Amino acid sequence: MERIKIQMLGGFILKTHEQTIDLVALLGKQTAAFLACLCLNHGTLVTKERLIELFWEDSKNPLNAMKFTVHRLRKYLEELPVAGADGWIVTQRGGYSFVCSDLELDIDELNKPLDPENLDGDQAEALAKLYPGEFLPGLDQSWIYTYREQYWQLYLQRVQAAALSLAEHHHEEQAETLLLKALQHDLYQDQLNYLYLKILLDQKKYARAIQHYEKISDSFYKEFGMEFQGKSQSLVYFVKADNEDQELTPLDYLSQLEGISEPSAFYCERPVFAKLVQSKRLEARRSAEPIVLLITHLKVLDAELSAQDCGDLMNRIIRSGLRANDVYTRFSKTQFGILMTVREKSDTALVMDRLTRRFYKKIASSRCRLHYDYEILNEKAPAAQHS
Template identity: 25%
Template sequence: MPNKIHITMFGQFSIAYRDKKLCENEYRGSKMMLLLQYLISQRGREITQNELIDLLWSDSKNPANALKTLVHRTRAVLDDMIPDGGRLIAGSHSSYTFIESNECVIDSSLFKEYINKAEDESLSRTRRISMYKKAISLYNSGYLAVTAGETWVQPINVYFHALYNSAVDKCAQLLYPMGKFSEIITLCERATMLDQSDEKMHANLIRAFVAMGEYERAAKQYNYIRTYLMEQYGAAPGAHLTELYELTVKPRNDVQNNLDAVIGDLSGDDSKERKGVFYCQYEIFKYIFRLYKRESMRLESKLSICLVSAVDNSGNELEDIKLLEKAMDKISFSISNSLRMRDVYTRYSRSQYLLLLLEADESSFNGIEERIMTRFRRSKTMDSVNVNFNFKEI
């Protein structure tokens, strides 16, 4: 399309016509580029003079005249690279708008067009995959990535990134029954480079690795996202991702008739089993809690929980992440050496552990706290860390 005006909104903003190109990196921080980006982003809508002044100037003595001069200069630059290019900016004085003529090819518009076609379920699977791939190939490091810090860009960026993630996920779902596991991995690994926290991408990768028999890579993928979510957000992976890991990463494809083998699989390596209180991931903890709660109701036995939090002197989460992790390791060690073998605990958030205490009630809470804190306070490097205990009998 040699006579088309190619406008790139994903990644680095640019306008290209034949062998001429207006690039953001050549005019970094210029008001002309910001004006073009805003008008193109809001194309089809008349932008008032006051709206543009608020966007571009905060301290100009004569902003209306400055805007008029800027629009004139921008039209002149467009005229130099595109025949009658200045016509793309319509209006004068009171309002302006960008005219998306037939010659314009805007990547963000194409992106949505391809996705709309891909979501037409009347098309063949192959055709839908082709449309999704075309859309995905256009998306490059976010909408107006260089200007992403601007307040007005952020909601648009979020919108397009959500569309991109959805397109990758839906494309992966279409590829899976066809056995195109390598393609799924390529698509989803690129998506995780742009957004590490999207659990759907990691779930797709785990499924693809398992389907290819690469269980070690699947396990590494799960451990990576679990660690990342805990470090960045103080949260564990969602139930869907955890259940996927539990059900698929360890292959159980054959009919098993040897109960000794089953028991061995359940028990693991007893020599490596930690003595004392049992530690598990939060999703497993929830199942254990429900089981113990049912048992305590049936037997009318005592059951309590406790939140153990690492905080600063003001009762807030520690800002020093390295100190927080050291404190959490020390608290974990203190818990594991202070409670009984039938008790259970888990990492509840970045700064909290959750304890499940059997045969414990209000009369034993002080003793439990004292045992844990006695071990914790043996480390003098933890003097600036406070540990809060919040007990509740079930």
């Protein structure tokens, strides 16, 4: 019997020996997302309660909506030129399941064990092709974001392990190629950039390392109006610096950086944050640099979106998008406080523009709006409001 391949990375595509079918274009977003949920759990019952929670939590008649979606999906599958497709959706007591004995999902490859010690060039090339793009692009149900991040992290872990192994076995060029292909998906991923620079520096290719960093840094500044920061920045700054007063070499400095995690803003509970704000108000009188208190608010407009999921996404964006010496707290599901020092007052807008772009890249502004207020603690003027 013909193998049925379904691609969920870089698209939602059904592949047979003769055809390639875009399932989102065929089914529409809602029905395609429903099918994707069943595919992820293929061979396993997905209860009606779970499906209602994911798709129709705010519906007045969720059971009817579910039955209509299943009926519509089966009708589309019956028309597919694929043997047995009409029987893929099976009704079971309490829910539905996707049953296809000859199914292959591309995401299953990311869950298979990787033996980096025995990796060759062909396997490294195959690994690079495993991730043609993010999980289910174009589908924006809140439950999909968790899987999207999960598979991206799985891919990152495999790429980093493979690149390190290739470099240790003196296949540096293959390691560099693998990392550059992974960076095509996220140009500013600090750990990938750091590992790429590390491999170049191990070979004493200092000029190439600096050239790569400056290219990334310039692109980042043009997009976000801020300097690219992280372990890779620290490493390149050291290489570029005049180190006459230090005995460390760039390779020595690499070993010092190994224990440093990716920079992230410092989280604290609300009472601690309140005390820090009070302390900063006193400090602001003596500080020449503007000290800013930012309050961000999320307003969920789409009934299908969970306020908790939107807030969790914003939490991750704030944590990874600010500097290590910035402080933040979470007041509620959708409200956050940020305390930071900036060089110029205008930098506040640049910071929020960067965070806002990242948020709207994941969730459209038509579905959830991000607003913010801020106060310059060095000034007595009232807080500014923005959206």
